Amino acid sequence: MRNFKYFAGAVLALIALPSAAHATVPEESAYIFNTLLFLIGGFLVMWMAAGFTMLEAGLVRSKSVGDICLKNILLYALACIMFYMVGYNLMYNGVDGGLIGSFGAWGADDAAALAEDASFGANYAASSDFFFQMVFVATTASIVSGAVAERIRVVPFLLFTAVLAGVIYPVVGAWQWGGGWLSEAGFADFAGSTIVHSVGGWAALSGVIILGPRLGKYSSSGTPKPMPGSNLPIAMLGTFILWFGWFGFNGASQLAMGTAADAIAIANIFTNTNMAAAGGTLAAALLTGLIYKKIDLTMAMNGALAGLVSITAGPDTPSVGQAVLIGATGGLIVVFAVPFIDRLRIDDVVGAISVHLVCGIWGTMAVPLTNSDTSFAMQATGVGAIGAFTLVTSAATWLVLKYTIGIRLTDEEQEKGADMVELGLEAYPEFGHGSQKFGV
Amino acid sequence: MRNFKYFAGAVLALIALPSAAHATVPEESAYIFNTLLFLIGGFLVMWMAAGFTMLEAGLVRSKSVGDICLKNILLYALACIMFYMVGYNLMYNGVDGGLIGSFGAWGADDAAALAEDASFGANYAASSDFFFQMVFVATTASIVSGAVAERIRVVPFLLFTAVLAGVIYPVVGAWQWGGGWLSEAGFADFAGSTIVHSVGGWAALSGVIILGPRLGKYSSSGTPKPMPGSNLPIAMLGTFILWFGWFGFNGASQLAMGTAADAIAIANIFTNTNMAAAGGTLAAALLTGLIYKKIDLTMAMNGALAGLVSITAGPDTPSVGQAVLIGATGGLIVVFAVPFIDRLRIDDVVGAISVHLVCGIWGTMAVPLTNSDTSFAMQATGVGAIGAFTLVTSAATWLVLKYTIGIRLTDEEQEKGADMVELGLEAYPEFGHGSQKFGV
Amino acid sequence: MRNFKYFAGAVLALIALPSAAHATVPEESAYIFNTLLFLIGGFLVMWMAAGFTMLEAGLVRSKSVGDICLKNILLYALACIMFYMVGYNLMYNGVDGGLIGSFGAWGADDAAALAEDASFGANYAASSDFFFQMVFVATTASIVSGAVAERIRVVPFLLFTAVLAGVIYPVVGAWQWGGGWLSEAGFADFAGSTIVHSVGGWAALSGVIILGPRLGKYSSSGTPKPMPGSNLPIAMLGTFILWFGWFGFNGASQLAMGTAADAIAIANIFTNTNMAAAGGTLAAALLTGLIYKKIDLTMAMNGALAGLVSITAGPDTPSVGQAVLIGATGGLIVVFAVPFIDRLRIDDVVGAISVHLVCGIWGTMAVPLTNSDTSFAMQATGVGAIGAFTLVTSAATWLVLKYTIGIRLTDEEQEKGADMVELGLEAYPEFGHGSQKFGV
Numbered sequence A, B, C: 001m002r003n004f005k006y007f008a009g010a011v012l013a014l015i016a017l018p019s020a021a022h023a024t025v026p027e028e029s030a031y032i033f034n035t036l037l038f039l040i041g042g043f044l045v046m047w048m049a050a051g052f053t054m055l056e057a058g059l060v061r062s063k064s065v066g067d068i069c070l071k072n073i074l075l076y077a078l079a080c081i082m083f084y085m086v087g088y089n090l091m092y093n094g095v096d097g098g099l100i101g102s103f104g105a106w107g108a109d110d111a112a113a114l115a116e117d118a119s120f121g122a123n124y125a126a127s128s129d130f131f132f133q134m135v136f137v138a139t140t141a142s143i144v145s146g147a148v149a150e151r152i153r154v155v156p157f158l159l160f161t162a163v164l165a166g167v168i169y170p171v172v173g174a175w176q177w178g179g180g181w182l183s184e185a186g187f188a189d190f191a192g193s194t195i196v197h198s199v200g201g202w203a204a205l206s207g208v209i210i211l212g213p214r215l216g217k218y219s220s221s222g223t224p225k226p227m228p229g230s231n232l233p234i235a236m237l238g239t240f241i242l243w244f245g246w247f248g249f250n251g252a253s254q255l256a257m258g259t260a261a262d263a264i265a266i267a268n269i270f271t272n273t274n275m276a277a278a279g280g281t282l283a284a285a286l287l288t289g290l291i292y293k294k295i296d297l298t299m300a301m302n303g304a305l306a307g308l309v310s311i312t313a314g315p316d317t318p319s320v321g322q323a324v325l326i327g328a329t330g331g332l333i334v335v336f337a338v339p340f341i342d343r344l345r346i347d348d349v350v351g352a353i354s355v356h357l358v359c360g361i362w363g364t365m366a367v368p369l370t371n372s373d374t375s376f377a378m379q380a381t382g383v384g385a386i387g388a389f390t391l392v393t394s395a396a397t398w399l400v401l402k403y404t405i406g407i408r409l410t411d412e413e414q415e416k417g418a419d420m421v422e423l424g425l426e427a428y429p430e431f432g433h434g435s436q437k438f439g440v
Helices: A002-016 A019-023 A027-059 A062-092 A126-147 A154-176 A181-185 A193-211 A232-254 A260-292 A297-311 A320-343 A352-370 A376-403 A411-416 A418-423 A432-437 B002-009 B011-015 B019-023 B027-059 B062-092 B126-147 B154-176 B181-185 B193-211 B232-254 B260-292 B297-311 B320-343 B352-370 B376-403 B411-416 B418-423 B432-437 C002-016 C027-059 C062-092 C126-147 C154-176 C181-185 C193-211 C232-254 C260-292 C297-311 C320-343 C352-370 C376-403 C411-416 C418-423 C432-437
Strands: none
Touching: A027 A062, A027 A126, A027 A232, A027 B027, A027 B232, A027 B260, A027 C027, A062 A126, A062 A154, A062 A418, A062 B232, A062 B260, A062 B297, A062 B320, A126 A154, A126 A193, A126 A232, A126 A352, A126 B260, A154 A181, A154 A193, A154 A376, A181 A376, A193 A297, A193 A352, A193 A376, A232 A260, A232 A297, A232 B232, A232 C027, A232 C062, A232 C232, A260 A297, A260 A320, A260 C027, A260 C062, A260 C126, A297 A320, A297 A352, A297 C062, A320 A352, A320 C062, A352 A376, A411 A418, B027 B062, B027 B126, B027 B232, B027 C027, B027 C232, B027 C260, B062 B126, B062 B154, B062 B418, B062 C232, B062 C260, B062 C297, B062 C320, B126 B154, B126 B193, B126 B232, B126 B352, B126 C260, B154 B181, B154 B193, B154 B376, B181 B376, B193 B297, B193 B352, B193 B376, B232 B260, B232 B297, B232 C232, B260 B297, B260 B320, B297 B320, B297 B352, B320 B352, B352 B376, B411 B418, C027 C062, C027 C126, C027 C232, C062 C126, C062 C154, C062 C418, C126 C154, C126 C193, C126 C232, C126 C352, C154 C181, C154 C193, C154 C376, C181 C376, C193 C297, C193 C352, C193 C376, C232 C260, C232 C297, C260 C297, C260 C320, C297 C320, C297 C352, C320 C352, C352 C376, C411 C418
C-alpha cells in the first residue's frame, strides 16, 4: 500500500532520481528514530532512580536504610505525578522567552498530541518527549534525599519534593529548555549540569542547613564523627547504575536521532560521558591515595559521579581528551569539596552537594572552554540566576515546613533510627545491627 | 535545512516527487525497526528475572536466600528451554481460532525462518519474536517462586515450572495471543494482566494452598506471625528492576515499531506504564500511612508492582490521568488483599497473589473503561476461563508432585533453613544469622 | 556496494520501480541503525562492569568486599583511558594483515572522524565504534580481578590492568579484529571467546600462579579450605547483569544493523546467547546435583557464565538446539574444571579461569561444528597463538611487578583483610563481621 502511494505519485520523477536523494532518511523513519531515542534515553534515566536509591541505601547507617528506600521510591512516583499535573506545562507550554509557561496538566486538553501526527511536524511522539522530561525531574529530586538522609521526616520530605518537582525545577527549566529568557540570552547547559544537578544541589544545601546535622555528627568543637555507610557494595552498584543511566541522560538530550549528524553527536556524547566519568574516578582515587596514603572508596564513587556531572553541561563539544580533563577536574574538586563542606558543619550524608552542586557549577563554567557559542559571563549569569532562585525558593519551602509540621526527627527518634520510628521495621533484621537490637 | 540539501541535489527529480511519498518508511527499515523493538523489549523483560530474584531474596528470611536465588536462575533457564522445546509452537503454530497449536520444538523444522526473509513478508526476524515471547513465559514462572518460598523443595518446584512454561501458559496463550478462541471472541489483554500475571498468580495460589504455610507462620488460632524480609534494599532494587523492565514488557507488546503510529503507541504505553506504577506506589503508601500510622515499605513496593500489573491489560488506550487512576486503584487493592489473604492462612511470602492475581484481574476488567472495543462480559469470560483452566491444571500438577516425590520441606528442614538443607550453604555466612549459627 | 547492487541491478527496473527496490534501507538510515547498534551494545557491555563487580563482591569474604569494589571501578576507568591513549590505534589503525597497528591516542589527529560523514562511507559514527570496542577491553580486565582477589595489592593490580588494556589485549585484538594475520588465515572468533575471555583467563591464570593462594587456602597436604562468599544474592545479581549485558556483547558484535539480514543475524544471536546460558545453567546444576546430592548455587551461576562464554565465539551459526548443547557442554566443563584447578592449588577466588579460559577454549573449538568456513586446525592455531602470547606477556608483567613494587599482601595484612589494610574501612561495618571486629 505504501508502495502504491509512492508509485502513483512519483513514477516520472524516479527515472532521474539521483543516489544522494535516496541516501536520506524518510520523514517517518526520522520520526521513529527520534521517538526511539527519547524512549531509550527515558528508560535509562528512570533506572537512575534505582542508582540513587542503592547509592544512598549503601551510604547511610543500617538503621536508616529502609527509610531511604521508601523516600526514594515515593519521591520518584511523586515527582512523576507532579510533573504531569503541573510541571511539564509550566516548563514547556508557551514560555516564549519569558519566565514560566502555563498551568495545567499535560495532555489533558490536547488529546491530539497523543494521536498520530500524520504530517510528522513535531518529529517525535509527544508522549516520548513527555516521558523523557519527566524522568529528568525525578533525578533532581533524588539528589536531595541523600543529603538530608537519616534525620528528616518522610512527610515533609515528600511535600518538599512536590514543590521542587512541580514548581521550582519547572520554572528554572522554562528559563532555558522551555525557551525562556536564559536560552534567548545564550546560556548553554546541554543536559543539565546546572538545571538538573545544581538545582538539586541548591535544594539539598538549603535543606541540610535548615535541618541541621545528624545527632552526634559534630562534637561541640565541630569535629566531624565518621558515620560509615552500612553496605558499600550496594553503594558501588548505585554508582554503576548512575554511570550506566547517564548515557541516556546525556545522549538522549541531543533530542533527535533522525539524521546521521544526530547519530554522530550522540555517539560523541556517549564516548565523552564515559571518558569524563573515567577521568573523575581515577583523579579522585589518585588524589585521595596521595593525600591519605589510602585510596578512598566512597571518594572514587563520588569521583565517577563528579566526572559525570561535570561533562553534563557540554558533552557534545569537547574532544575525548578534553572530556577526560573536564571529568578529572571534577574528580579533584570533589576530594576537596567533601571535607570542606564537612568542616562547615554541613552534614551531607552522601556528598551530594559536592558532587551535584559544586561540580555542576564547574561543568557549566567549563562549557566555554570547548564551545565558542557561549561565554563565561553568560554561563555565570545562568549559574547565578538559577542558584539564587532555587536557593531562595527551596529555603522558603523548607522553612515553612519546619515551622508548620516540623521536618526533623527528635534526638530520641534518631537514636532509635528512622526505620523503627517512621516505618516500624528494620532493613536487615537478622544481621549485626538486628542482633544487637534484639539482644541476640 | 535537511530538506534544502535534498532539494538542491535533486531539483529535476523532485519536481514531480510529492513529499508525502518520501515520508514513509521503506519496508526493510520497518523490518529492522520491528525486530529492534522485540530485541530491546526482550532484553528488558529478561532483566525482570533479576528483579524477581532480588525482590524475593530480599523478602525471605536469610536462611532461605540462597535457595530462592537458585530457584530463580533455574526457573528462568528451564522456562526458556521448555518454551523452545514445546511451548512456542503450542502457543503460536496453527492455533487458528482453536485451543492449542502444534507439538514440537520451535524452528527445528523451519530453518528458513531463521534465514533472510527477502520479501519482508513477516515484518520482523522470526527469532526476535521467539526471543520476546520466550522471556515472557519466564516472567510467569517467576511469579510462583516468591509465593511458595522457604518451604518448597527445589526439584518439584522445577518440575512444576516445566509444566507451567511448557504447557499451561502456552495453552492459555494460544487462546488469545496465538489467535485462538478468546481472541476471536473479542477478549482484550494487551500485554498480559491475565495471560501472564494472573496465570502466574493462579499457579501460585494453588501451590500455596496445597503446600501449606511455612512452619510457625500461623498460631493455632490463625494469627499470622510476622516473618520480616532479611534484606529490604535488595527487595527495593528488585522492585526498581521490575519497573524498569516493564517498559519492555508493555512497550514491545505493541509488536511493531515500523510506522509513526506504532512509535506513538509505544510512547503512550511507556508513559502510561510509568504513571500507573507511580499511582500504585503513592496510593498504597498513603493508604498504609492512614491505616497504620506508619507507611509500609514493602506495601509501597507492592503498590508499584500492583500499578504495573493493573495497567498491563490495556496500557495503550487510557489517557495519562486514567493510567494514574488505574494504577492507584491497584495500589489500594493490594493494601487490602495482602492482609485478607494472610487471614485466610494462605502464606504468600512476597504478596505475589495479591499483586499478580488480584490486580491482574482488576487490570483486565478495567480495560473496557478506556477501550470501547471490548466489554466487561467478554473480559470476565477471559478471566474466568483462563483462571479455571490454570487453577485446575496447576492444582493437578501440584497434587501429583505432592503425592509422588513430595513438595514440602519437613519441619526440621525448615527450621534449619532451605539453604542448609537443599544447598548446603549459607547466603550470608559472616553476618548476624551466620554468627548465631556458628556460635561466634 | 549496496549502491552498486542497487543501480546495476535495477536501472531499467527503476523506470517502473519494482517494490523490492524501494524496500531497501536508505544509506543514512543504515548509518543511524549501525550507530545505534554500537551504542545500545556499548551501554549493555559497560553495564557488565557492574556485573563483574557484584559477582566478585558476593563471592569474596566480607573483609575484602570494599577492596574488590574499588579495584573494579578503577580497572574499568583505567582500561577506558588506556584503550583511548594507546589500545584502539594499536588494535585497529593500519594493521593490514600484520601484527600491530600504530601508536597514538584515538581521534587525537583525526577530528574529521568525529564530524559528519556526509558520504556515509564508514556506515557508522566513528565514536560509536570506539565506544563499543572500549567497553570490550574493560571486560577482559574485569575477568582478572576476581581470580586474584583478596590478596593482591591495588596498585600493582592497576598497573597490570594498564598493560593488559593498553597493550596485550590490543595486540591480540589486532591479529583478528584489526584485520591482522589471524583473520587473514581464517580464524573465527565472533565476539571473543578467545580474544576477550581466554585472554582475560590466561592473564588471570598467570597472575594467580605468580601471586600464590590466599593465606590458609590450602593445608600443607594441599586440601583446599572452603572460603564461602559473603553475600550470595549480590553474586546472583552479578550473574544476571552479565547475562543481560551479554546480549550487547554478542549481538552488537554483528557490527551492523542496517539491513534485514543484519537484523536477522542479531535476533538469532540474541536467541542463541540466551539458550546457551540456559543450557549451561541447567547442565551445571544438574551435574552438581547428581555428583554432590545437592545443587551447587555458585556452580549454577558459573554454569550460566560458562554457557555464555562458550557461545561467544560463534553465536551466529548454530541452530537454537545446537546453542543449547554448546552452552550445556560449557556448563558441564566448568563443574569439572573448578575442582580440578583447585586441586592444582591454583586459588581462583571466583572460578574465572574455569569459566573464561577453559570455556573460552571450548567455545572457540566448537565453532567448526556449526560453521563450515573454519576448521579445527585453524581454531587451534588461534587459541594457541593468542594463549602463548598472552601467557608470556602477562607472566612477564606480573613478574616485573612482583620483583619491583611487590604484588602480595602479607599474611598479617590478609588476616586483617584487604579492606582495612588498603582502604581503611569495612564494607559492612555494622554486620556480623563488623560486630565481631569491634567487639560488639
